[in-house]
Amino acid sequence: MRGAVLRSRRARGSMRSSRRLDGVRPRLAAAAAAALIALACTSSDPARGAAERFIDAYYVEIDLPRARDEAVGLAQAKVDGQMKLLEGQASPEGGSRPSVHYRFLEQQTEPDRDRRGFVYELTITADGGDQVKRRALVTVREDAGAWHAANFQELD
Numbered sequence: 001m002r003g004a005v006l007r008s009r010r011a012r013g014s015m016r017s018s019r020r021l022d023g024v025r026p027r028l029a030a031a032a033a034a035a036l037i038a039l040a041c042t043s044s045d046p047a048r049g050a051a052e053r054f055i056d057a058y059y060v061e062i063d064l065p066r067a068r069d070e071a072v073g074l075a076q077a078k079v080d081g082q083m084k085l086l087e088g089q090a091s092p093e094g095g096s097r098p099s100v101h102y103r104f105l106e107q108q109t110e111p112d113r114d115r116r117g118f119v120y121e122l123t124i125t126a127d128g129g130d131q132v133k134r135r136a137l138v139t140v141r142e143d144a145g146a147w148h149a150a151n152f153q154e155l156d
Contacts, residue, residue, distance in 0.1 A: 057069075
């Protein structure tokens with residue numbers, strides 16, 4: 001009888017530890033799946049990667065200093081102008097920002113190999129649920145061995 005009691009306690013103890021791990025396994029699986037999706041969605045093309053870093057900073061995260069770091073030339077001047085316009089203004093109350101998602105549409109061919117254009121569809125959703133779709137062209141150029149946004153414009 002004593003052996004049976006010891007076995008049942010050991011069995012219960014192992015069940016408890018597996019129950020604790022049950023909550024961890026789905027979280028680990030979800031984290032691994034998210035990492036794989038992020039890797040699959042990231043472009044292996046460094047020029048396109050630069051365009052997407054700029055879109056992330058400027059449109060999605062609305063992080064103008066970071067967008068400025070991803071830009072050169074005219075794009076940098078446009079971001080500087082935007083920052084000057086917003087200087088001294090309070091950010092929206094409650095952190096209310098639109099949700100922005102984008103998808104790659106096409107690459108525009110440029111005669112220069114060091115300059116390429118990428119067109120994206122932006123889906124902008126306001127807090128109330130209203131959606132607006134825009135197309136944005138981001139032109140990137142290679143500068144000192146790295147790609148940066150050289151210009152951007154909304155096409156719609």
